[in-house]
Each structure stands twice: as structure tokens, then as C-alpha cells.
Amino acid sequence: MIKWCRKQKIKVEPSLEQQGAEKLLEIGAQLYQARQAQALSLERVAMQTMIPRRLLKAIEAGNLEELPEPIYIQSYIKQYADALGLDGTDLARNFPIEDRQLQLKPTQRILPAAQLRPIHLYLLYLFVVFWAVNALSHTLSRNQLQDSSFQRVQQILPTQTRSPQSDIQPVSSANHDSKPVKVSVTLKAQSWLRVTADGKTAFEGTLPQGTQRTWEAKEELTLTTENAGGVLVQFNQEKAQQIGNPGQTQEVTFAAANQRL
Template sequence: MKTNKREDLGSYLEEQRAKKLAEMGDYLRHLREEQALSLDDVASITKVPARMLNAIEEGKLEPLPEPVYTKGFIKRYADALGLNGSEFASVFPTAQVFSAKRQFWGELPAAQLKPIHLYLFYLVVIILAVTGLSQMVDRSAQQAVTPTSEKPTASKKSPQPTSDKNQDQVALVSMNSKNSSEPVRVGLNVTSDSWVRVVVDGKKEFEGTLSQGTQRTWTAKQEIVLRAGNAGGVMVAYNDEQAKKLGTPGTIKQVTFKAN
């Protein structure tokens, strides 16, 4: 009887893992497509194989490793998209719940604890985890949608295109300094986590997620191509000019800084 109850609980937890993975994977795919990133792009950032990322998006447990490692993959995926990966992945059920059961059983006198008590305890834990995940996904979805729905204000010098917010916005910026022979110099100040790619004179110099507070500078003889997944979180200073936001929060923007 005890074995049957333990097997039933294991099956229920496996079902809950599959259900939660499907919900989390669907949200991550939606956010990735909004940022115009491919699975290969995310794999390059997270160092997680693209087939594992695809399994997460499809909600398939079979190709994935043990739950504790799968939880780590989910954290890295969420971090790459600008989310708080630790918070997002914290509600994914893992096998640690079984080890917790054995420890808890060993620490309490047998006369005070019955198997039905453990069964009810873990059911309550699972219900709380499901509720927390639903609230977190709703809150994350609202945060992801709100920045892109804002209308340009009168204080902005030029309105952003509204025909397709998910397509790249490409601009050519000519060097207006007094000495046109100076190299192109671009400084970045990251005010909110953002994925960034920098190509200097045709060679990719950097690609990855920069955290809030990061400051970087690149120089080139001909041009610098800058692409950011969260344009509103990147301040750019071109050839020592006053730093300006690359774009609006939550949008992807690519800018080419080049000399005449």
C-alpha cells in the first residue's frame, strides 16, 4: 500500500512537471519571438543546446535531463530574454521533493507521523507551486507587453515606427565631429539587462547579455554595428557626444555608426 501511494505521488509530480514545463516553455517562446531571436541565437547566449531549448518550448520532458538540470536550463533561458531567471525557474518542480520526504520522515518519530500526512503535505506544496507560477507568468506577461504598448511622448525627438514593433529598426549615423579622420568610438551604459551584439569593422567583437550597470566602449576605423534586444535599457554615447537611449524599452534596434 505504501509503495502504491509513493508511485501515485511520483506520477502526479511527473504530470505537474510536464504541465508547468508546457506553460513556461510557451511563454519563453512567445518572448523569444517578440525579440526576433532564433533558437540558435539563444543557444549561443546560454550555451544550452538548441534541441534542449526546443524541448523546453514544446513542453517535452523526455529529451531533457534530470529535473534539477532542466531547472538550470530554464533559468539560463529566462536570463537571456531579460527575465529574472532564478525567480522564473523557482516554481519548476524537481526531484528534490522526494529527498525532502525521506529526511522529513527520518527526523520525526514514527508514532507521530503517518504516510497520509506526508501525502497531504506534498499535495499542499504542489498546489501552492501551481498558484505561484500562474501569478508569476501573468505578472511577467504584463511587464513584457506594457513597454511596447506605450505611445511616443512629445519629449522624444523622433517617434519610433509603429508598423511592426518586432522588426529591426536600422539607422545610419554619419560622423559629425570636426575631425572626420578620428576613429568611430561608441560607449555603452546599460541601465536595464539587455542582449547586445557588437560588430566592429565587419568583425563580431561581442555577443551576449549585459547586466544593469555595465559600461563598455568600442572603437573602429570604419564602422560599428550595434544591435540590442532591449533598446530602452541601453544608453549610447557616440564619439564623446551626450549619451542617448538607443530606443524604446522592450524593442529590438540595430544602429550602424560609421565615419564619412
């Protein structure tokens, strides 16, 4: 007797991350073609959408590693497509994101009623009485100890006591609003900038040629640009100078007390 075995092929569905990478390549190519057809630069689109140039470039290249969470990528795709005159809502819907909504089903658990015998109730009553007497005794003892301590302190202290205000020394208030770090920027060419003052982002975006801006910080200020050759920087009262070569990404940190990191 001969037995035949039929092999069944199992189809493996791609993961959500793989689906997102494939869709991003397709969407990025479509956005790139639309931008080229309108002869728009990434800098122009970045100024219009307020999306950093590096993120727009990563979307066109389908590079997920350079992009944030999928929910933010979907929002960037919508803004980018709307700026090019496309249907941003429909295009962004094609990019898959994980549905994190969990459906919670209420569970009911019926516990059996405790069966207490009279002896158990009697022991419980004794425990409650013992605990109440203990708590009352502890409270009375603590009050008596505080009263005796207070009387002893009154006997030790002299009759004439100084005014509490006599011990208060005037404290000179420091000027906490001072900002020792001052950086002025003049753009020789259109450039993307990110300015961080004392750990907080003060500005991020693309500025046109000829723009002059000034930022201040208390401790340190960090300036990042993707076109170092087009940026002239003046730190406090120093002479303005170029911080790099054209098209070069550069990050410079200025600290208080005339120390540059």
C-alpha cells in the first residue's frame, strides 16, 4: 500500500517594517518625480512645509533609518504631497502604521463568599481591640513625651529671646537673567540651521540669503548647519567668521566665559 504525502506551502507575510520600507520607496519616488517636474529644490520645499531638508531627502530615498516614528513619517508625507499639489491624505494613507489600539474585554471573576465560623469572628474581635488599645497607648505616650520636652526647653532658654528677624542676613540677589553667550549669524547663501540654547531648540529651519539673526543663552549655544560655507558667525564681540566649507555639515558649540567647545 502506497501513501502519498502532499506538501503544503506556507506563505510568510512580510513584517510591518518591511511593508513600510517598500511603500516609502514607492511614495518617495513619486514625490521626487513631482518635485522635479515643478523644478523645486529641497530647500524651497523645506521652507514651505517647515520640514527639515534632511527628512525630506530621507523620504525621497526611502531611508527609514533617518526618519522618526511611522506616525510622524505619515504626517510628513501628507505635508510634502500637499505642498506639491498632490492628494496628501490619500498618499499618506498608503504608508502603513501599527495600530496600537487594544481591545480590552471586561472580565468578571466571581469569588466565593468567605465562610467564617464564630471562633474566627471572636479572634478577629480580639485583634481589633488589641490594636486599638496599642494605638491609643502609643499616642498618649508620645503626647506626654512632647509635653515634657517642651517644658524642659522652656527652662533652659533665657527669658529674653532675640527676634527671629535679627538672625536674617540680607542676601544679595544675583542677576539670573544675564545671558553671557550671544551669537549673531549672517547668511551668505540660503542655509538650513538648527540652534540649541541651554539644551532647548531655539530655531530649526531654512533661512534665505542675506538673513541676519541673533540668539542668546545663559550657559551654552549650539549651532548646526548643512551649508557651513554660507554662514558667518559672530560670537559675543569677536570678529564674524565662516565656520566651514560650502555644502559642509558643521556643528559648533559656544559656551559662557569666552570658551568655545
